Amino acid sequence: MTSPPIGRIASFKGFLAVLSLLLAVTVWVVGLMDSLSRPSVAPALSLQQQEMALLAGPALPEPVRPLLVGADPAQVLLESLQEIPLDRLDDRQRLLLASLETDAEQQRRLLAAPLGGAGLNPLQRALAEDSDRTSLSAAERRLLEVAPADPLLRQVSCLALGGTAQECEQPAVARSTARRLLLAELLPLLALLLGVGLLLRHLWMLWRGDLPRWPRLQGLPLSLIDMVLLVAGGFVVLGEVLLPLVVSPLTSWITRDLRGPLSQAAAVLVGYSALALPPLLIIKQQLGGLDRREAPEGGWLQWRLQPVGQGLLQGGRAWLMVMPPVAFTGWLMGRLLGDQGGSNPLLELVLRSRDGWALALLATTAVLLAPLFEEMVFRGVLLPVLGRSIGRGWSVFLSALIFAVAHLSIGELPPLLVLGLGLGLLRLSSGRLFPCVVMHAFWNGATFLNLILLA
Incomplete structure (x- = not known):
């Protein structure tokens, strides 16, 4: 007796998921090992x-x-x-x-x-x-x-x-x-001090039981196989490996008449857009298969843009509060293991670029596209689905770990893990995706601004 069509589809999805997971793990292991040979931007910054x-x-x-x-x-x-x-x-x-x-x-x-x-x-x-x-x-x-x-x-x-x-x-x-040096030194210091104050206040309110209850996590009715296909198949295999090979001739054609820094910045923008396209198409297909009548208020991804002011405040406050633990983690790793290298190449491009248009393209990639895309994947879809299967706490940790590993840098993995934990906790506490995008944009924007001041 032949299997029913639904059974064949499920089997095919399972096969694709296993294959994608094996390929993604291979890509991640190779990428993490290669990051040890990539130079760190820290010596250049110093x-x-x-x-x-x-x-x-x-x-x-x-x-x-x-x-x-x-x-x-x-x-x-x-x-x-x-x-x-x-x-x-x-x-x-x-x-x-x-x-x-x-x-x-x-x-x-x-x-x-x-x-x-x-x-x-x-x-x-x-x-x-x-x-x-x-x-x-x-x-x-x-x-x-x-x-x-x-x-x-x-x-x-x-x-x-x-x-x-x-x-x-x-x-x-x-x-x-002197003006630039003062800003580069004092702005991060003031943000850290303010973040420590907000974090201590938050912990005090938590101890007293004065914090509001978290809203119910609205998980998408998708399976873990769907998440493997999204992250391993769409993000890694298609977005990081296959599509860049196809897009490479297009990138060369687009940048053929551009100067050095502008050419590199345009290549980064096109490359990141190509990386984001397959996961976004998969999300569109996955959401299209769901019954819209069953969607919770605010939609399946829980963007909930309104009220905008509250979302901006939540994201900004969370950014300040996550800065101290991320900075401490980076300092501790440096003390224990030294500089492991593997900085994001985009940091070096920003530090060395003197072209205004090139910096505008790099800022578009880092401060706008990256927060939108990464939050949609990791906190919009992955975390809620994991929450339905393994609980809130483990969903925050696992989504943050995948978020950190996906950046393919052993040296930056622990700080990125802490940042991912902060983003996950914000997603749970606010019940919204919009503040997570704001927090991520603040984080990337502050890093970008500091590099510009030191350039």
Whole structure:
């Protein structure tokens, strides 16, 4: 006797789910292992911050200068550059290190190799030709009146060639850099302090029993097999592996006439859109098979946009409250295991980009598309379905773990797990998906803004 059509369909779905799960686990394991060889953005951020400290020092008020830039920012930057192997120093870093270096022999060694002179200003070329100088020539003093492209190299090469602090200072640059450094340092600190206060208040109210009861979790009538097909099949196999191969020629055609940073940003936008398309189509198909008359108030995904103000407040407050535990987790992992690398390549693109249109495209991807898509998958569909099968607590943990693993970075996995837990708890406590998107957008937006300030 042949199986009924429904039985054959169920068997086929089960086979696809098992195959997708095996392929997804393979992709995730390989991706996580590869992340160990990917560079971390942390060293680049640290160097950027130290360079800003050296430039901003003269413009900072005396009382706060030691707190923001330390006692000797030049020495801190020198020591950081000395830790980089010589064969990994680019021309700029080599000139920077040579200008800060006090050991004459080491300075000559740094300047012995040919430099790419096309990118050097006259002061830097003079340093490369003759570093044993005690004063600036009249011609070089006149050159100082024209600001070159790299203010920090101008300053340190001027001092290295014998210029005085007054000759080499750049008041306008120092003031501008000081403002950016203050924002980059103080905004995260203020957010952390506010987050600690809100978190302590929340825990106090929880202990007193003053928090409102959580609304009933509205789970979609889908199976765990449907979730495997969505996450493993749609998100990983189709979105991360197969569709990028198809879209790659289209991406090359779209970006063929664009400049470097803009081309990379456009490729990121197109690539992320391609990644999101298969899971979104699967969600559309899965929701289309449900009886709309049985949908709860607010729809199956529980977007519940109204009231908008309350949703924004819930998302913003949750973002502040999750910052302290995420920051502590990242700090603890760094202390225990060191820098594991594997940073999201998008962070490096933002840090290095100087193109406004490129930054706009990267911001669209990170602050708009990523929160919308990821929250729809992980907190809109996956968490409620898991909640029906394994309970609220385990659904929050498992959805957060899958969310963290899907980013394919061992170094960032623990902080992302904590962030995912916060997003899951917000989904349960608010009964809405909209605040989760807001919280996620705040998180990505704050990271993006901090990179822009340090760039």
